[in-house]
Amino acid sequence: MLLKIVSCTTLCCLAAAALLIVLLFLLAVYIYAQYTLGICKSKNRMEGKTVIITGCTSGIGKETARDIAKRGARLIMACRNMETANKLKDELVKESGNNNIVVRKLDLSSLSSVREFAQQINREESRLDVLIHNAGTAEVFRKKITEDGLEMTMATNHYGPFLLTHLLIGLLKRSQPSRVIVVASELYRLARLNLNNVNPTTTLPGYLYYVSKYANIVFTLELARRLEGSLVTANCLHPGLMSTGIWKNVPPPLSWVLNFLLSTLCKTPEQGAQTTIHLAVADEVNEISGKYFMDCRECELSQGVKDPAKGKKFWELSETMVKLQPSDPKI
Numbered sequence: 001m002l003l004k005i006v007s008c009t010t011l012c013c014l015a016a017a018a019l020l021i022v023l024l025f026l027l028a029v030y031i032y033a034q035y036t037l038g039i040c041k042s043k044n045r046m047e048g049k050t051v052i053i054t055g056c057t058s059g060i061g062k063e064t065a066r067d068i069a070k071r072g073a074r075l076i077m078a079c080r081n082m083e084t085a086n087k088l089k090d091e092l093v094k095e096s097g098n099n100n101i102v103v104r105k106l107d108l109s110s111l112s113s114v115r116e117f118a119q120q121i122n123r124e125e126s127r128l129d130v131l132i133h134n135a136g137t138a139e140v141f142r143k144k145i146t147e148d149g150l151e152m153t154m155a156t157n158h159y160g161p162f163l164l165t166h167l168l169i170g171l172l173k174r175s176q177p178s179r180v181i182v183v184a185s186e187l188y189r190l191a192r193l194n195l196n197n198v199n200p201t202t203t204l205p206g207y208l209y210y211v212s213k214y215a216n217i218v219f220t221l222e223l224a225r226r227l228e229g230s231l232v233t234a235n236c237l238h239p240g241l242m243s244t245g246i247w248k249n250v251p252p253p254l255s256w257v258l259n260f261l262l263s264t265l266c267k268t269p270e271q272g273a274q275t276t277i278h279l280a281v282a283d284e285v286n287e288i289s290g291k292y293f294m295d296c297r298e299c300e301l302s303q304g305v306k307d308p309a310k311g312k313k314f315w316e317l318s319e320t321m322v323k324l325q326p327s328d329p330k331i
């Protein structure tokens, strides 16, 4: 009996100690996140400049759009959900007093939608100062193939933005100095890019999100190399971790834990937008290209992702995957 009581007391103590350790760990994560938080300090206005933000109906893109609208730029909201985008546009116009905001239809998972969007932009716009590749999608288990035969996550997160950059490069060059910004993720570190299978239709989609973020970085670095000597810069970033729509396909109960941890310990979407905004407006990055940022500071990348031979090869393979035409601009 006594033994039972002792072991029960010991168990309770152990459980309390374990709980305390977990709480202390979570507190340390929270303090670290707050301490390292990078906030864009630039007060630059953007009147006369045109900015495209892809996927700005929610999360980080929405907060980026809110900030850019307040700075007075012509804001082109490139979204697939027109109803939500138009509602948000009205909200942003009201909030910022900036009437120069338009919504344009773009579904990055469809090569024809990317072409139609780019055609409209090239027809209607006289300049493009900042192109922000923000839109992203993540699946966990559900395998999806697009109408072009591409794996959905790679199509939306890499191939669509790759083609779009080609189709808008003329406008970016005519507007230089101009900037291309790619929202990547630190989660790239969990992935490898298999150049023997750049359309991985049978791989677990959850893993392909990491691969697509790896692809975002390889693409940005190669783009910067190809644009060297021009005044068009290309940089990528990790926004931090936060509770947004990107996790919506994580199944419960994992999603409950994830969303609880992300919303209590990590950044808000407004904080997550700061590095994108910094790269879009700050004078300090005027001449910086081919770099990776986090919390508004330049950060080191792993050796593998920086390999120029891999960048060149992946670029050429991507040209084939998006069916780049001889009449399309080459970068």
Ligand SMILES: NC(=O)c1ccc[n+]([C@@H]2O[C@H](COP(=O)([O-])OP(=O)(O)OC[C@H]3O[C@@H](n4cnc5c(N)ncnc54)[C@H](OP(=O)(O)O)[C@@H]3O)[C@@H](O)[C@H]2O)c1
Residues within 6 Å of the ligand: 054, 055, 056, 057, 058, 059, 060, 061, 078, 079, 080, 081, 106, 107, 108, 109, 110, 133, 134, 135, 136, 137, 156, 183, 184, 185, 186, 238, 239, 240, 241, 242, 243, 244, 245, 246, 247
């Ligand atoms: N949240 C994080 O912790 C985190 C961390 C690292 C990196 N990121 C990156 O941050 C970026 C923004 O994501 P978020 O976290 O703000 O997630 P989010 O709230 O889900 O926003 C993603 C946006 O992309 C749009 N989108 C998805 N598929 C699209 C398509 N085929 N065509 C056009 N737009 C499409 C979504 O539009 P719909 O409303 O139509 O779906 C939405 O507006 C992504 O690139 C993501 O990989 C996020």
